[in-house]
Amino acid sequence: MTSRKPRVVLGVSAGIAAYKVCELLRRLTESGHDVTVVPTEDALRFVGEPTWAALSGNPVSTAVWDGVAQVPHVRLGQGADLVFVAPATADLLARAAHGLADDLLTNTLLTARCPVVFAPAMHTEMWEHPATRANVATLRERGAIVVEPASGRLTGKDTGPGRLPDPAELFEVARRVLARGSAGHDLAGRHVVVSAGGTREPLDPVRFLGNRSSGLQGYALARTAVARGARVTLVAANVALPDPAGARVVPAGSAEDMRKAVLEAAGDADAVVMAAAVADFRPVDYRDSKIKKTEGGEPEPIRLAKNPDILAELGERRRAGQVIVGFAAETDDVLANGRAKLARKRSDLLVVNQVGADLTFGRPDNAAVILGADGSSTEVERGAKEALADVVWDLVAARLDPLPAD
Template sequence: MRIVLGVGGGIAAYKVASLLRLFTEAGHDVTVIPTEASTRFVGTATWEALSGNPVSNSVFDDVHQVNHVRLGHEADLIVIAPATADLLAKAATGQAGDLLTNTLLMARGPVLFAPAMHTEMWQHPATQANVETLRSRGSAVLEPASGRLTGADSGPGRLPEPDAIFDAAMALVDGQADFQLPLAGRIVTISAGGTREPLDPVRFLGNRSSGKQGVALAVAARNAGATVRLLAAHMDVPPPSGVEVVPVETALQLREAALAAAADSDVVIMSAAVADFRPAAVSDTKIKKRDDRDDPVITLVRNPDILHELVERRNSAAPGGRQQLIVGFAAETGDSDGDVLAHARAKLQRKGCDLLVVNHVGTDKVFGQDTNSVVILARSGSEPQEASGTKTEVSAAVISRIGHELNSVSPRA
């Protein structure tokens, strides 16, 4: 596929080198067109080296090839990143002062803008009007991410991570993109993996969780426009790029991290497999196995119910109405007292969370696998929702449901 990658004059231009690498490694032919201002941040030599193609921002270079017409005509996709306030304004008003804006006017394929600028610039009515104009003409405009900006300021205006822009671009070409990002501007905290409770310096009580589902949720939330914070217990897979990672090991450490992270979160998803019990005492030295001694007895004590505590704190902080969506996960097995859904419904009542994602687990189910099958239960009593497939597909269904729940109530103040 032939891609034109336009680079705007913002400090986030350095991130676009990683996006270019993603495109080229996927086998696409990329022509980079930087604005003159952007070359103050990243030089043309970098773009030529990474793309393997000559780079220019002038309509007077290679005039015999009529580049200001040819590039837009031939492109299967045009991606603009970072799309600064200035560049959005020029595109919306049809200006043609350089090679990039000329190419945009000649575009016949899909066009994707990935904005990046200061919060006040993004929220200014002029910028929002330009975005609406571009969208009304068929261009796709991503919502910027929220987080640390230039200097000490923080807020919406960060360039989405290169992985997220790449995924959005591929979805746009495939005709599967929905750029009304359901979690745009939201802060989402997700716990993932399995906690480990130490017995002695070398042994611990743990579980089979691989962290794959939690990582897939983090990717789906990131791609839905959220700023994602991942509370990572033991995981067999690396965390995704573009998310904040907070490492934890034990249930008590996860509780501390979750309570702190929830303070500014719009959504909390507790997908980690948290140990229900921990040893009452932890030996400072390795517990020895000796023939002349009785078998050791390990006394267990209950770990705190993190999910229930998050709900109680949320409710006490916002007694007049829900200000935060809390999602629990339940790994259940049936027994003589009831089937999986019966146990899950009882857990939903006890925990008081808004949504509960239910897995039927076993030695060869869910843990460590690449596929999953879940039922999403809602405290509101709505019909259970089933989702199955790869953990990526299940995560997309869960994040979509969360977006629906958020948009059905008043937003956070």
């Protein structure tokens, strides 16, 4: 007996970014989802009904009067496993926040009892307007996930926040939300900070001291946090990966760059997860010109100085109720070294990885033991890095203070 396909209602409102949503639709259908596209009437000015019908394999309608016998304005929301609106314009967000039901899409939003995700796209001024921000806050308070838009080129010559995230990353949000299902969005209303990648300490204009961290684990942590409803700040050091949809990405180069970015973002954060591989040392002297190789001569020794210990500083400066998570990459005496580091850094949790040839760095999978300051120990068998990320957030969520009541 075959299991039914997950049912997704893909809402499309009237924004120029509607053309990008064709790629999101293709990814959903090709991965085995049953997708019904529900555009607004004005959205069809950007992408026509035949395109949505052909890509989804399902009829497309904008009005509550089509197929009245099937009561579509109720049945679509009742039967969906996920409602995903992209692009969500300022007008659509306002109508959804105020409970209006003047077309098939807003009726569907009112009847849906499944997870609802909005992916806003609009000009920067519209996104930053107090009315839009209030509507977004209202939707989040009701349990909807509103993905933060990306920054970049908008319509015409304008540039700034308000760009629809990459369709491949929006698909990852949809996939993760569907995977959680009834588990809910336990990080809704929270701000979390994640660091990822590996810092580089310059030696001269062409060389640096660095490490092999790819940033995959940190990015998995950011993606899963977005899918669980969090507002995510991702401090990324030297990572060649697409920005996770919904995360605010702050680039960093060196350990000092990362320290400044993480400490600034951590000011109002409920949790900070330091998944980045931060260089322990930096060269004392930076050469303004390339260090030359001399014939027959030995290279000059490179003197090193200690870098700031970001995780320890977070532990010292934490605000009340803030949860701090560190990562430890170890090659031997893994658990003993991990427990010592946990105590020394004053973290709540420490994710201990054994690293080495073909282990952890650059791989899509990971295994770890997560040590708690309360003496707990959680072993995570080798699997996808997203699976480890979800376990980390499970443990973080259990340690967060309850949000204040309205």
